[in-house]
Amino acid sequence: MNRVLAIAGTDLKRLFRDRSALFFVLVLPVLITLIIGLATGGLGTKVRLGVVDRGSGALGAELRQTLAHSPRMRLTHYGSPSALRTAVRHQELEGGVIIPAGYDGDVRAGRHVTVLFVTNPTTTPAAVRSAVAAAVNRQSELAGAAGFTVREASVTLDRGYVVAREQAASGGGVRVESRTSFGTAPLPQGFSYTAPSNLILFMFITSLAASAVIVNNRRLGVTRRMLASPTSATQVLLGQGLGRFATALFQGTFILLLGRVVFGVNWGDKLSAASIVLVFAVVSTGAALVVGTLARTEEQTSALGPPIGIGLGMLGGCMWPISIVPPALRVLGHIGPQAWAMDGFITIIGRGGHVGDVAPNLIALAGFAVVLVPLGAWRLRRTY
């Protein structure tokens, strides 16, 4: 056992002597969690909306006011539609509204008017459009009601507007009450989503990247020299596996704690969270052994590791929620361990699940471990 620990210890020492490894294990996950958390509104930042309003009159000004008073939006004025479109395209804005010239006159005359909503399909959140549509609907309703009142009750247009406004302010209305089948939000928000997804993403990627040590050991003949000493092949194998496992577990635990302390993530049931991290560390170890024995050079491990890790992470919901992708791809995503681990975290963080609820996920992850670890060990054994 001492020998196993010594081998694992040496591997770890060699890994951490390289400061860039420390960067990948400790700094990068934090940085990415922070940036993505901020980019997806982790701090509840306001949505930026641009508006072009050239001579739209009093009603146009009112529409602008409604948008500006929305608590989640910040309005910026643009001089021309093309400047607005460019700003949306360059991601300086999340969306834009173009109120046509002569808006006020047309609306009051009951002529049909189209307000343009400038979107960027990859970046404009659905909520922005809903908020703008609500403001536009409100004006449309008022205009419709005022016009209707003029026709039905034979009053002036100004009087029609006064009555319509009075009525709109005095009750009535049809609302949509929306909730999810569990709680209020469909998914954990902000850092509560980015922290677990980066935990999963990086435990795996770091393990694959660290498999370079296995290649390096083989290339430099370290493994052969260990075997020449009175150390059994099983001990060498266990030592090398333990080194990988300790790194993965260390990183996972670090992000768990950091998420709690710095980003304020409530991980839910502690036992379930710890179990997922533990089993996933075993899975990552198995994957590292397999890649470390497949690659011939260190170059190849660093060429294979990140794309495989990022690809499976994308499929597994580490980059975006897997619930927004087409059903077939959702099924396909579960070929990797990431999807099972992410589902598990969503269950405990978002739905207050316990060990019983994540049992299927833990079993699936254990299945990956049962395949990958012996496969990697067998292949590594053959290289001795």
Place this chain on the structure above:
Amino acid sequence: MRIALVIAAKDLRQRLRDRSALVVGVAAPLMLALIISAALGGTGFNSFHATYALYDGDHGPVARSFTAIFRTPQLRRAVRIRTVRSAAEAASLTKHDLAAAFVIPPGFSGSVTAGDPAAIRVIRSRADLIGGQVAVDIAGAFAARVEGSQLAVRSALAAGAPASHADALVARATSAPPVVTLADTAAGGRQLQPASYFGPAMAIFFLFFTVGLGARSLLAERRQATLARLQAAPISARAVLGGKAIASFVLGFTSMLVLVVVSSALLGARWGHPLAVLLLIVAAVLAAMGITTLVVTAAKTEEQAGGYSSAVGVVLALLGGNFIPISSAPAVLRRLTLLTPNGWALRGFTDLGTGARASAIVPSIVALAVFAAVTGGVSVARANRVVRAQ
């Protein structure tokens, strides 16, 4: 020059034989762009299908007009409705296999016609965000229409329209078309497809790794002492560095070009004006070369160089919006984007991809050229020292 070319050819042969250049330069970005397009590209309404549960506890005329909208041609193709007998049943279905449930509470029609507040309830499943959002939008559009006619009838009655003809009044209000509508329009000349954003984004991200391989080979040659042998021969440091630079450039340029061609053919990504795309690729490759060489020459060993350049590559990609668009990030973060070559290159590519004029990329080209000149200048000096130190 001839010597530089020989060195470049040798480097290229080595890179290709190792196959890591093929993985990093072509296979990986293509695979990731494919996954992204498959995941995020098919969310258009044409391919949308969902089944919703519907519980009508009201049975009034307004509730019936709600159920009627699912028989309209455009919704009938995309949405299937399963009518259920209780609100609880509707809610429990969303826990398992349905995207969302509509619940129309008892007395809904009565409240609407009496001018009282009314509400439709939508229960979304956690498993299908898009289906849930569409359900909320459908209910929202209907609510807005009903609210509009309700307000019209109430205003007309309040202003003195005869109450004896209330039914006829409701019918006329319901048939009035909306005065103002909101229409969507793309930010560019045409809609930016996810493939046209993430294709270039992934290509730029992996470009840093591809050209990094070239710079790292300098350190490998130092370790293997082939660099010292080159120095012993009548070969100038300039020829050695030139050869390495040519190899890196060819590798980076070819991989980007292959990605452009393959992603347009397979993923339907639109890259825009060919000449402008080429110019942008050249500028991006040069900027990436400058930065990675600077990073690699700061390292002592190949492992260190690999670690440093991956770290720099990932951070730049993250800040540059290669992984996730940064439009909803705080202002500071969006300004940081323009401190990265990734941000500038991606901005150029999205401009072209949305059909902007070729001249729109001039700022991107200038910014990339500045990156290339500054980092390239410093790194040539440092690389020279690496070679001469032999």
